[in-house]
Amino acid sequence: MVERTTTWTFEALWDVYSQPLLELLYQAQQVHRRFHDPRDIQRCTLLSIKTGGCPEDCAYCAQSARYDTGVKPTPLLEVEEVVQKAREAKARGATRFCMGAAWREVREGPQFERVLEMVRRVAALGMEVCVTLGMLTEDQARRLKEAGLTAYNHNLDTSREFYSRIITTRTYDDRIRTLKAVARAGIAICSGGIIGMGETEEDRVRMLAELAKLEMPPESIPINCLIPIPGTPLEHAPPVEPLQLVRLIATARIAFPTARVRLSAGRTRMSKELQVLCFVAGANSIFYGEKLLTAPNPAATEDMQLLRELGATISAPSCEHGSDRCCP
Numbered sequence: 488m489v490e491r492t493t494t495w496t497f498e499a500l501w502d503v504y505s506q507p508l509l510e511l512l513y514q515a516q517q518v519h520r521r522f523h524d525p526r527d528i529q530r531c532t533l534l535s536i537k538t539g540g541c542p543e544d545c546a547y548c549a550q551s552a553r554y555d556t557g558v559k560p561t562p563l564l565e566v567e568e569v570v571q572k573a574r575e576a577k578a579r580g581a582t583r584f585c586m587g588a589a590w591r592e593v594r595e596g597p598q599f600e601r602v603l604e605m606v607r608r609v610a611a612l613g614m615e616v617c618v619t620l621g622m623l624t625e626d627q628a629r630r631l632k633e634a635g636l637t638a639y640n641h642n643l644d645t646s647r648e649f650y651s652r653i654i655t656t657r658t659y660d661d662r663i664r665t666l667k668a669v670a671r672a673g674i675a676i677c678s679g680g681i682i683g684m685g686e687t688e689e690d691r692v693r694m695l696a697e698l699a700k701l702e703m704p705p706e707s708i709p710i711n712c713l714i715p716i717p718g719t720p721l722e723h724a725p726p727v728e729p730l731q732l733v734r735l736i737a738t739a740r741i742a743f744p745t746a747r748v749r750l751s752a753g754r755t756r757m758s759k760e761l762q763v764l765c766f767v768a769g770a771n772s773i774f775y776g777e778k779l780l781t782a783p784n785p786a787a788t789e790d791m792q793l794l795r796e797l798g799a800t801i802s803a804p805s806c807e808h809g810s811d812r813c814c815p
């Protein structure tokens with residue numbers, strides 16, 4: 488069994504990643520079962536609280552103002568609307584609520600105050616609360632922590648080497664600075680990336696090595712498969728080779744034994760069997776609910792069927808309606 492005694496280097500991670508697949512899966516299962524209840528699969532619901540019109544040029548993103556993607560920019564939602572969505576998510580069995588804003592960075596002022604209020608109100612529902620708002624200072628991170636934020640999502644997205652092919656409007660070190668501010672405020676880091684953007688398998692493993700170098704390792708690691716968005720530079724990117732996804736998840740599981748590894752965007756194009764293999768490899772979290780930020784996600788009813796088939800522990804729904812709409 489591989490122990491994390493020192494920081495993982497790219498070379499060590501590459502050795503893990505390129506083992507015969509059955510060995511890799513066995514090792515990932517051993518680590519997984521030592522640190523987690525294998526029946527515990529987290530459900531997180533996403534909500535875009537401010538959509539589109541983003542000044543950044545991330546080549547994968549439906550929300551960049553630079554590409555004609557058909558996404559209609561909308562202003563920051565009202566607190567009550569957000570709390571209502573969080574209540575519905577909780578009623579359907581989500582335990583974590585993640586709010587995303589298409590901002591380059593957080594700016595002081597009434598909009599940030601409103602986000603702080605959203606965090607307070609969602610935390611008061613007894614849910615884990617995560618936000619992804621772009622770059623952030625240490626002081627802003629501290630205020631989010633005071634409001635009750637559990638985790639901050641800010642993905643490294645890819646390797647340092649490949650990054651500039653995807654984003655030119657901010658640097659890899661900008662991203663790492665934000666993650667440092669988050670950690671210093673005592674907020675858990677949620678950071679992972681996207682695969683299927685034209686990077687090599689080595690790039691993907693290099694991204695894990697970068698995550699391993701952080702002062703505080705991520706509490707959760709989203710692994711997104713690119714959803715090709717018409718109008719973006721990556722609209723014609725070919726789909727990810729399924730077993731490469733399985734290998735990356737298993738490697739992330741082994742390198743970050745206590746983290747939640749989240750099988751994130753792109754599940755609508757995955758077979759049930761591939762998703763099952765990802766859980767075998769150590770994924771233990773999903774986005775739950777029919778929409779991600781702008782793109783579709785499997786229906787909650789479909790996911791509940793899958794989770795039941797896996798034997799995942801499903802706590803009793805916290806809603807009284809007893810209908811499929813709320814409690815699939």
Ligand code: SAM
Pocket residue numbers: 547548549587588589590591619620621622640641642644679680681711712713714715716752753780
């Ligand atoms: N603006 C903030 C930022 O960039 O940090 C937060 C929102 S951003 C949409 C959050 C993450 O979603 C990105 O870092 C990326 O990893 C993922 N993502 C965005 N568009 C995607 C797509 N088309 N396919 C897969 N993942 C995507």
Ligand code: DTB
Pocket residue numbers: 533549585587619640642679680709710711714751752779780781782783
């Ligand atoms: C993450 O890593 N994936 C989520 C969440 N963090 C914010 C976002 C996925 C976005 C997929 C494309 C869309 O919905 O526009």
Ligand code: SF4
Pocket residue numbers: 541542543544545548549550551552588589590591621
């Ligand atoms: Fe903006 Fe975030 Fe999309 Fe990049 S990923 S364009 S920063 S919303």
